[in-house]
Amino acid sequence: MRIDIISVLPEMLTATLDASILGRAQARGIIDVAVHDLRDWTTDRHRTTDDYPFGGGPGMVMKPEPVYRALDAISDLHPDTPMVVVMSPQGRPLDQALVHDLAAQSRLILLCGRYEGFDERILDRADLEVSIGDYVLTGGELPALVLVDAVARLQEGALGCTDSATDESFAEGLLEYPQYTRPAVFEDKQVPEVLLSGDHARIAAWRRRESVRRTAERRPDLLVHAHLTDEEREFARRIAEGETTHGD
Ligand code: ADE
Numbered sequence: 097m098r099i100d101i102i103s104v105l106p107e108m109l110t111a112t113l114d115a116s117i118l119g120r121a122q123a124r125g126i127i128d129v130a131v132h133d134l135r136d137w138t139t140d141r142h143r144t145t146d147d148y149p150f151g152g153g154p155g156m157v158m159k160p161e162p163v164y165r166a167l168d169a170i171s172d173l174h175p176d177t178p179m180v181v182v183m184s185p186q187g188r189p190l191d192q193a194l195v196h197d198l199a200a201q202s203r204l205i206l207l208c209g210r211y212e213g214f215d216e217r218i219l220d221r222a223d224l225e226v227s228i229g230d231y232v233l234t235g236g237e238l239p240a241l242v243l244v245d246a247v248a249r250l251q252e253g254a255l256g257c258t259d260s261a262t263d264e265s266f267a268e269g270l271l272e273y274p275q276y277t278r279p280a281v282f283e284d285k286q287v288p289e290v291l292l293s294g295d296h297a298r299i300a301a302w303r304r305r306e307s308v309r310r311t312a313e314r315r316p317d318l319l320v321h322a323h324l325t326d327e328e329r330e331f332a333r334r335i336a337e338g339e340t341t342h343g344d
Contacts, residue, residue: 097201097251099129100170100178101240102163103208104145106131108237118245121254129244130173137165146211155212163207163218176203179223183208183236183243187225190243192266194226198243199250206243208236269322271310273303305331312336 101109109131113119121127135143139161146156171178179201188194198204207222219225228239248254276287290302308328311318312335319332 097127097199097247098174098176098178098203099127099244099247100132100173100203100205101129101208101244102132102134102166102170102205103235103237103240104134104210105208105235105237106133108235109208109241112241113244117254118248121248121251124253126251126254127244127248130170132166132170134162134166137162137169149212158209158211158214158218160215160217163214164221167205167207167221170205174203178203178205180205180207180221181243182206182214182219182222182225183228183239184214184225185227185230185232187227189230190226190228190239190246192246195243195246196250199247204247206236206240208240210235210237266318268307269318270307271315271318273306273310304328308332309335 103109113122113129113131118127118129122129134145138144145159145162147159149155149157167180179198181198181204183206207218226239226243228242233239274288276291280287280292288302290298293299305328308322308324308331311322312332316332316336319329319336324332
């Protein structure tokens with residue numbers, strides 16, 4: 097998968113992209129990420145990428161010309177047609193379903209804004225606007241890194257263990273079950289006995305039930321789209337209404 101990122105703060109991106117699983121995925125050729133400085137497509141002495149908003153008001157607006165030139169030039173760097181994604185708090189909220197859709201693309205171009213916003217004509221070049229949450233950051237760089245991280249780890253071979261990307265929060269529309277490692281007793285806190293039993297069917301059943309419990313307690317909104325049996329749905333309903341205790 098090829099990802100091009102356009103930003104006026106490229107150094108903010110490169111340090112993170114070269115670290116950890118993202119760096120390894122790049123080194124192994126699983127993802128090919130290129131960071132571009134938007135200022136390379138300015139034509140004035142000051143390398144200006146923003147300007148005052150028509151109609152007045154606070155803040156600066158990202159100019160369209162450098163962005164158009166950057167998108168034209170960067171599109172030509174690779175044979176695949178890119179999906180152009182603009183990082184914006186006005187965009188579609190990023191969730192695991194959208195991450196899966198984006199991870200299936202062969203090529204993305206991510207555009208990061210810094211300033212109050214984009215000249216609306218820039219958005220004519222976008223296939224999608226994406227927000228990472230209902231809060232406003234100083235720019236699209238951190239959101240772009242979030243998106244790249246989430247998408248990269250779904251690529252074949254990016255994670256050490258192939259199971260880890262599927263058996264996790266949101267894969268089933270549920271939060272993840274509690275996890276424990278050694279020691280079995282720590283500061284008088286005992287790991288649930290079932291996890292030490294070696295009985296894989298019982299363990300799977302316990303984990304599933306704890307996932308449902310957690311989701312009902314913490315994120316009942318997710319249950320609307322989760323795939324639950326009738327019995328699980330009834331269990332979730334009782335938890336949401338505060339009818340059950342932890343022993344259930
Ligand atoms: N740019 C600034 N805030 C953002 C957000 N929450 N999501 C995506 N891009 C942004």
